[in-house]
Amino acid sequence: MGKPGGSRIIIVKKRKKAAHGHHGGSWKVAYADFVTAMMAFFMVMWILGMDENLRKAIEGYFSNPVGFKKGYSAGASPLSAGASPASIKRDAIELASRKIQTAKFSDVGEHIKQRIDSLTLAGGLRARIEVTIGKDGLRIELIEDANGETFFPFGSARMKPAGQLALSIISQELLLLENPVIIEGHTDAAPYSRDDYTNWELSADRANAARRIMIQDKLPGHRIVEVNGLADRQLKYPDDPLNPSNRRISIRLPFVVPPETPSIERLGEKLSPAPAPTSTS
Numbered sequence: 001m002g003k004p005g006g007s008r009i010i011i012v013k014k015r016k017k018a019a020h021g022h023h024g025g026s027w028k029v030a031y032a033d034f035v036t037a038m039m040a041f042f043m044v045m046w047i048l049g050m051d052e053n054l055r056k057a058i059e060g061y062f063s064n065p066v067g068f069k070k071g072y073s074a075g076a077s078p079l080s081a082g083a084s085p086a087s088i089k090r091d092a093i094e095l096a097s098r099k100i101q102t103a104k105f106s107d108v109g110e111h112i113k114q115r116i117d118s119l120t121l122a123g124g125l126r127a128r129i130e131v132t133i134g135k136d137g138l139r140i141e142l143i144e145d146a147n148g149e150t151f152f153p154f155g156s157a158r159m160k161p162a163g164q165l166a167l168s169i170i171s172q173e174l175l176l177l178e179n180p181v182i183i184e185g186h187t188d189a190a191p192y193s194r195d196d197y198t199n200w201e202l203s204a205d206r207a208n209a210a211r212r213i214m215i216q217d218k219l220p221g222h223r224i225v226e227v228n229g230l231a232d233r234q235l236k237y238p239d240d241p242l243n244p245s246n247r248r249i250s251i252r253l254p255f256v257v258p259p260e261t262p263s264i265e266r267l268g269e270k271l272s273p274a275p276a277p278t279s280t281s
Contacts, residue, residue, distance in 0.1 A: 097258045101179070105138040105253070108173045112140065115169045129166060137179065137254040142166055142210075143236070148244030155193065157205035163249075164213055170251060171217035179253040181219070182226040183207045186248050189232040189241035204229025210249050 109131040116129055128150050130141045142151050142163060151163030159167075174181065185207030187199040207227050215221050237243045 093258055098255055101137075101255055102133060104177060105133045108176055109133065109138065109140075112170060112173050115173075116166065119165070137252060139253075140170055140251040142249040142251075144244045144247040146244055148247060151249065152206055152247075155202070157202060157209050159206075159209050159213060163210075167210055167213045168217045171214045171219040174214075174219060174223075174251075174253070177253060179256050180225040181214075181223045182228070182252040182254070183211050183214075183224060184234075184250040184252065185210070185229045186234060186236070186246060186250065187232050188243060188246035189235065199231040200229055202229075203231050206249060210251070 112129070112131055128143050128145055130139075130143060132139050132141075144150050144152075148154055149160070151160055151166070152158065153160065185203035185205070187203045192198050192202060204227070207229055211224055211227050214224070232241065232246065235241055235243075235246045236248065237246055240246075
């Protein structure tokens with residue numbers, strides 16, 4: 001109500017709008033969820049790239065940690081009680097190195113087969129040369145045929161031209177690798193005609209003849225770490241000890257284990273100055 005005879009008073013009420021509050025920590029929660037999801041994704045990708053045995057070990061650990069640790073309490077598994085993160089990392093490095101070496105072995109083996117296949121030697125040389133990759137590494141074998149005189153004359157350690165040509169091709173291809181080379185000579189179970197010269201001497205002489213030819217064909221001598229004569233102790237056909245194909249030259253390239261990476265503690269020990277000698281006088 002206004003004053004008598006005066007103007008009416010108008011009261012205006014102004015409402016202040018409250019400012020929007022900050023989002024607080026909600027964005028941090030969302031970001032943390034995103035990082036966690038990405039970490040889980042990369043963990044899954046890393047596990048999928050592992051060796052099958054290692055994947056099974058991880059699966060067994062998460063399925064039953066207590067039982068898994070009891071079953072491998074001696075440290076046989078990288079996830080067992082006695083294993084450390086360093087050993088798990090070491091296993092991963094060795095697995096990766098072995099996969100790389102296996103791929104190189106496969107390439108070199110295919111090149112050897114292709115080059116041998118291109119030869120027009122009588123009887124077909126490829127059928128007498130086997131290239132296999134096993135758990136121990138690459139194995140190349142020069143195997144005698146049914147006549148028993150493809151690479152060496154019967155009872156002799158003087159290699160024939162077919163054997164020299166095959167070893168020349170093999171030596172050239174092995175230059176692409178860095179693995180050590182082991183040469184083995186094998187015979188069948190037929191006794192040698194001389195009493196003072198047995199299958200042991202014959203197999204060793206044949207392996208050494210192969211070594212000389214491979215070095216002659218530019219394979220570095222330091223790459224050859226063993227030359228063994230095994231006589232008839234590792235027959236290719238144990239059920240048929242007189243089979244001529246038991247007579248062969250084996251060239252093995254074992255897998256190379258990568259050097260151990262020194263730990264921070266070991267580096268610290270190497271870099272720390274030696275204690276000053278104390279006088280005894």
